[in-house]
Amino acid sequence: MSIRTLALASCCILALAAPALADTTITILHVNDNKTAVKIWDQSAADYNASHKGVKVQFKYLENEAIKAKLPTMLQSQDSRPDAFYSWGGGVLDAQTKAGFLKDIKGEVGDVANKLSPTAVAAFTVDGKLYGLPFDTDAVPIFYNKALFAKAGVKPEDMQSWDGFLAAVKKLKAAGVTPIVVGAGEKWPMHFWYSYLVMRIGGSQALADAKAGKDGGFNNPTFVEAGQRLQELAALQPFQPGYASTSHAQSAAIFGDGKAAMDLMGSWLLGMQGPNASNGKGQPESNIGVMPFPTLPGGKGEIGDTLGGVHAFLVTKTAPAETADFLKFFSSEKYAKEAAEAGAYIPVVNGTAAYIKDPLVKQIAEMLAKTKYHQNFFDQDLGPSVGRVINDVSVDVAASKTTPKAAAAAIQEAEEQQ
């Protein structure tokens, strides 16, 4: 073999090996069904890949239930562990940090974290360590159908107190309107009602105190009263017939078809009520209003306190350094602004919520800007085992299949079995 062939051969091998060595693939798992949002994300990945040679960032979709079932296994496997994944924070995040699957990226992201909403960042900080960067947040208001309200002669101003709210529900019933739609077949939509009642009765410390086991833990009077209030509402039969089997998508369809007056739901309802409605269009936004959950007599919670989610991408322990770098890039104002303008979600990058054009989403963003106490969804906060029990008992209490006391006791029992 001559020197020339040898040189040529080694050049070829080098040429083949070089890109293989430098190629870093970063996989980010997510559950987002919102096409507008995913398009912006994919674009951000494409932009990053174009400006960073040898790095390939890709967003991968997994269905909501599937990711919850599969992720624990995936995290334990060196081969299928994603580099970053979608997180709701709360109890699952705690379990994942305790098991040591996540990476503290506080040092790597530097001051980018300071440009994000502090409450959102705090939701993903455990013991001073930051495990990911949040990108969106949400609050749950009561969405209402203006035409149906007018038909029954009820006004949102009169519904800021619980008594006013119940009176309005009665009026709606009398006018032949289904007052409230709830997708109780999936349980968690009903837990929004229970959660807000707990927040309005017990104030900002109610959940934290119960978790800490103070005053009987979840057996304390706040949780029992929340159940009683829910039964007080349910006694008026405010929910659509057959609500116990209604799925979340069906509930959005019912609201979109104008067959129910109110829906206690996150802002994603606006994106769902149209496509799920029988005519494919749903209610025009001009016919939808938003209002806060009412306050309760003698309750410690304020009308401005909000319940809602906050989502982040968490970085796993074996992820390459470029993962945090990409998340920094992803958290730039550019993509947050695009998401806001397109109405995809409420971004957490400071100042970008101002770009929201949709008047209803804007109102929700303003609620979030003013809130003094923002509570993560109870079922996320408490983690999967206790969280799902809260969802179970919310439905059972509302349907009087269990007593408020037994419901509170069931949550406490789940907490102790955890």
Add this chain to the structure above:
Amino acid sequence: MSTARYDENPARAGMGAVGALVILLPPALLLFTLFVIWPIGEASWYSLFNWNGLGPVDRFIGLKNYKWAFESAVFQRAIFNNLLVIVVSLVIQLPLALGVALLVAGRAWGSVAFRMIFFLPYVLADIAAGLIWRFMFDGDYGLVAAITHALEMKPVYLLASDPWAFSAILAVVVWKYFGFHMMLYVAGLQGVDKSLLEAAEIDGANAWQKFRHVTLPMLAPMIRLSIFFAVVGSLQLFDFVAALTRGGPFDTTHTMVSFLYYFGVTRMRVGFGSAVGDVLFVVCVAFAWGYRRWVMRDD
């Protein structure tokens, strides 16, 4: 002569069998151990711990997971529901399948087409069939809605009320699987010796007597087999529950497997789920072993 040759080389025959064992057994044994024995052992081990699937398995709680499971009203209902599926399979589904099989087993005009039609549901994926039926049962937009609307009745929400929701699941189970059992019986009926039937006829037996004393005994091995499939399938029922009700309303339509999934897997209670899985495993093995030992021993 042949005995002599055999005696000449007794070791060789033995070596042959052992050799075959050495060569043929390990792959199967390895796969069986790796994918069946090992996971079962692991699940039994996890069932003694309070473990969320993440981190070390170190919170030993003895048999508490089993205690919690049996104390759970939802699990008790799930066991009851499983029994209900078995009863409905044996009392409604199999006789129905046998009746239809008798009608379509012959060479009459159209019988092949009917066999195909009745078998068709079985070919569908369970989850797809479940979703189709979920739509049919829907009180607002589905087939039931259309019927109640046409009759000017109040809307009916089958999947939202307690005894009806599980009845709906049972109806779908019968619809989906009777075609499979029908096919088993059709195959069995084609093996029934025609001369026996003719002999019975000559002896003056009527149609019922021919069925009772000739067809049924000849078909017995197939019936025993189909009962075995029906019971084991009933114990493993999951897809229809997931697609139709997710265990609702109020957790009244769970089966043992859906309970395992919704209360073990999705709640990240791996230890608890393993305990439920172990219970299910013991029930299945006990049935399979007992049934083969005592009922199918002659087949």
